[in-house]
Amino acid sequence: MRFSEQQLEKIFLRTSGYCHICHKKLGINNYAAEGKRGAWEVEHSNPQAKGGTHRLTNLYPACIRCNRTKGTKSSRVARAKHGKTRAPLSHLKRRKAKVTNAFKGALLGGVTGIFIAVDVAGALVLVGVLIGYWRNPDAD
Ligand SMILES: [Zn+2]
Incomplete structure (x- = not known):
């Protein structure tokens, strides 16, 4: 799915620009910029494969590594691997x-x-x- 600049900004600010899984700082201008510092993607908290929607409440910023390794696991399970229990504050x-x-x-x-x-x-x-x-x- 392709997101507008406005949607990306809203998603990014949901966690103040931190990966919602590992809490690493992301760079707002490095959306989908693989290999760049703070590169990030939009992550579906409830995976699309499990019926997750494209609504803002289901979308979080995540570093590329976290997004791609999470797969169909829940956010809770993915965060627990990094010792986190919730997404960073908005x-x-x-x-x-x-x-x-x-x-x-x-x-x-x-x-x-x-x-x-x-x-x-x-x-x-x-x-x-x-x-x-x-x-x-x-x-x-
Ligand atoms: Zn991460």
Whole structure:
């Protein structure tokens, strides 16, 4: 099946541009560019051979190796081989998770500061925000 640029972008952003199976970073401009860094293909989570549709909810970006080795296995089985239990967060969910993590980090930093040394509480809040924001939300 051939996808439009718009469809490819939507599929790519479903996982923030990571392979939904192994979580490797993909390059949006390297769609079907075999041999290039971050090359990817559209993967049918529920395989076409098992009645999987071309609807967006069934389509994910995957690195070429994962897509071609998955075959008719389920996404759950394919992800488990890489120690993953779910697809990476979408672009929007990732952004929300980063903000939430930043708040949690601020709270943790502030509370730690109150108990350890009040004069450095502000600095610990800032450290908490930064650690919370930069932490990979897919590690949760
Ligand atoms: Zn992969």
